[in-house]
Amino acid sequence: MDPRSAIIPKRMESVRRIIAVAAGKGGVGKSSIACGLALALHDLGYGVGLLDLDFYGPSAHVILGVREDIRPQEEYGILPPTVDGIKFMSLVYYASEHPVPLRGLDLTNALIELLAITCWGPLDFLIIDMPPGLGEATLDLIRLLPRAEFLVVTTPSRVALATVRKLIELLKQQRVSLLGVLLNMQHADSSSLVISLEVPLLEALPFDPQWEAALGDRARLVRTLVYGRLREVAQKIQKIII
Amino acid sequence: MHEWALAEAVVATARRFAQEQKLHEVTLIKVRLGELQRIEREIFTAVLQQLLQQEAAPLKSARLSIEIESARFRCRLCAREWSLDETSASPEECEAIHFIPEMAHVYLRCLDCSSPDFEIVQGRGVWLAGLEGM
Ligand SMILES: Nc1ncnc2c1ncn2[C@@H]1O[C@H](COP(=O)(O)OP(=O)(O)O)[C@@H](O)[C@H]1O
Ligand SMILES: [Mg+2]
Ligand SMILES: [Zn+2]
Numbered sequence: 001m002d003p004r005s006a007i008i009p010k011r012m013e014s015v016r017r018i019i020a021v022a023a024g025k026g027g028v029g030k031s032s033i034a035c036g037l038a039l040a041l042h043d044l045g046y047g048v049g050l051l052d053l054d055f056y057g058p059s060a061h062v063i064l065g066v067r068e069d070i071r072p073q074e075e076y077g078i079l080p081p082t083v084d085g086i087k088f089m090s091l092v093y094y095a096s097e098h099p100v101p102l103r104g105l106d107l108t109n110a111l112i113e114l115l116a117i118t119c120w121g122p123l124d125f126l127i128i129d130m131p132p133g134l135g136e137a138t139l140d141l142i143r144l145l146p147r148a149e150f151l152v153v154t155t156p157s158r159v160a161l162a163t164v165r166k167l168i169e170l171l172k173q174q175r176v177s178l179l180g181v182l183l184n185m186q187h188a189d190s191s192s193l194v195i196s197l198e199v200p201l202l203e204a205l206p207f208d209p210q211w212e213a214a215l216g217d218r219a220r221l222v223r224t225l226v227y228g229r230l231r232e233v234a235q236k237i238q239k240i241i242i
Numbered sequence: 243m244h245e246w247a248l249a250e251a252v253v254a255t256a257r258r259f260a261q262e263q264k265l266h267e268v269t270l271i272k273v274r275l276g277e278l279q280r281i282e283r284e285i286f287t288a289v290l291q292q293l294l295q296q297e298a299a300p301l302k303s304a305r306l307s308i309e310i311e312s313a314r315f316r317c318r319l320c321a322r323e324w325s326l327d328e329t330s331a332s333p334e335e336c337e338a339i340h341f342i343p344e345m346a347h348v349y350l351r352c353l354d355c356s357s358p359d360f361e362i363v364q365g366r367g368v369w370l371a372g373l374e375g376m
Binding site: 001002003004006007010011074075076077078091094095098099100101102103106107109110113114116117119 | 243244246247248250251252254255256258259338341342343344345347348349358359362366367368369370371
């Protein structure tokens with residue numbers, strides 16, 4: 001018997017809400033939005049954790065600018081280090097910048113291990129930066145943390161919409177809470193495209209030329225248009241009661 | 243001491259099992275520690291004993307049997323098999339594998355073809371091998 005899954009609910013018992021930032025595709029802005037949203041919720045005064053579950057392409061540490069020498073403390077488990085006020089957990093503490101070639105079962109095993117040993121403590125929000133698609137991480141999250149609420153990201157591109165539609169269908173079938181859709185890198189009047197997804201559009205974010213240059217620097221990130229919009233998203237999310 | 247977190251998982255699973263099976267008393271908890279994760283048997287035993295003392299009736303007086311299972315790897319490319327003794331890793335790499343055993347795929351390689359695409363056949367981590375009770 002694998003003992004680890006039984007302890008995961010306890011590890012999350014003082015976490016009020018779990019929000020998974022997911023998408024059908026890569027490159028649509030999940031990590032940017034997960035990090036910006038974590039910062040925005042923290043700036044509203046909430047206790048926030050951020051978990052990077054994109055094991056093949058972790059990015060949250062780059063966006064937040066996590067120093068390379070930062071490591072979790074070990075106590076009665078693993079204590080996520082606090083970065084810019086956010087409790088941040090990622091596999092990069094263990095893999096550094098090496099490739100992490102994991103097959104499905106190994107990926108699930110690593111994910112379960114991480115959830116079983118990480119002690120988040122009291123948090124208002126745990127934001128999860130998801131890998132793209134409908135693979136292990138998505139299925140494992142639905143299985144292991146069924147109370148997670150999903151925030152779905154897409155761009156206005158028809159290829160992104162075609163894939164995100166499948167993710168939304170899966171989440172609805174599995175009766176997962178859907179917070180809404182964020183339309184990222186919006187261009188002129190593309191929000192009508194999202195209506196066809198039959199999920200509320202929470203916010204549209206413009207393409208922000210300042211964003212890339214601000215990566216890794218909290219002071220600059222919070223001055224971007226993207227952060228400004230995500231602050232509004234944070235305000236909406238705090239009012240949604242699931 | 244992140245062993246504590248894994249020992250808690252063993253106790254939580256044993257507690258749930260005892261409830262499901264309506265056991266009045268769990269007499270024996272059998273745990274296998276995979277060699278790859280390098281958890282000290284003595285440390286794990288001590289932590290588990292401490293946790294069990296804090297438990298209520300069905301688990302409180304359970305005996306422990308804790309075994310180390312040797313680690314074996316098999317390459318998916320060339321079918322070579324090997325054991326943990328045959329590998330080498332730095333202390334930092336061993337520590338990463340201690341926390342997340344799948345980091346073996348980051349730091350260990352097939353001894354013949356250098357592939358990271360190998361199977362951890364046995365001896366990965368903490369496993370609840372059995373429970374006895376009445
Ligand atoms: N609203 C935006 N404006 C400008 N650039 C953005 C925006 N959102 C994301 N990006 C950029 O797009 C790229 C992909 O974003 P990322 O957050 O890594 O996506 P994902 O996590 O979905 O793969 C990054 O270079 C990021 O800086
Ligand atoms: Mg990403
Ligand atoms: Zn090989």
